[in-house]
Amino acid sequence: xxxxxxxxxxxxxxxxxxxxxxxxxxxxxxxxxxxxxxxxxxxxxxxxxxxxxxxxxxxxxxxxxxxxxxxxxxxxxxxxxxxxxxxxxxxxxxxxxxxxxxxxxxxxxxxxxxxx
Numbered sequence: 001x002x003x004x005x006x007x008x009x010x011x012x013x014x015x016x017x018x019x020x021x022x023x024x025x026x027x028x029x030x031x032x033x034x035x036x037x038x039x040x041x042x043x044x045x046x047x048x049x050x051x052x053x054x055x056x057x058x059x060x061x062x063x064x065x066x067x068x069x070x071x072x073x074x075x076x077x078x079x080x081x082x083x084x085x086x087x088x089x090x091x092x093x094x095x096x097x098x099x100x101x102x103x104x105x106x107x108x109x110x111x112x113x114x115x116x
Contacts, residue, residue, distance in 0.1 A: 014045060014057050015112040023047060026115045029055070034071035034084065036060050045111055046071035048095060050082060056095035057111035062086045063100075070108070 010026040016039065023037040029049035037045045037060075044060035048071075060068045065088050073084040075095070083092040083101055092101040098110035 010115040012047060012055060013114050013116055014039075016040070020114070020116070032075060034073060034075070036068065036071035044068050046084065047113065048075055048084065050075065054082070055113045055115060056082065057113040058084065058093060058095060058098050059108040061108070062088055062091075063106050063108060064089050064091055
């Protein structure tokens with residue numbers, strides 16, 4: 001199936017501290033696929049759009065390996081919670097909270113995200 005490019009002027013924005021940072025056009029986020037974005041402080045965020053259009057953003061760095069790869073992970077749901085599975089060791093991270101679903105002592109940063 002081929003998806004037609006979305007034609008909208010909406011931008012994806014992340015809340016950083018007390019301000020919004022524009023990351024990309026909404027059309028750059030394909031449902032089910034992740035995109036990595038460089039933040040002003042040098043960190044990376046992994047952005048996702050699920051098939052319902054809900055936007056998520058978490059830290060792109062996999063805390064188990066240190067590699068910036070979460071944007072390349074597979075997204076899914078577990079007990080109603082959306083997650084991204086790291087492409088390296090397969091740990092799952094809740095997209096809304098950043099909590100690791102496989103090790104409760106580990107989490108990644110989760111960002112408030114909007115299309116504006």
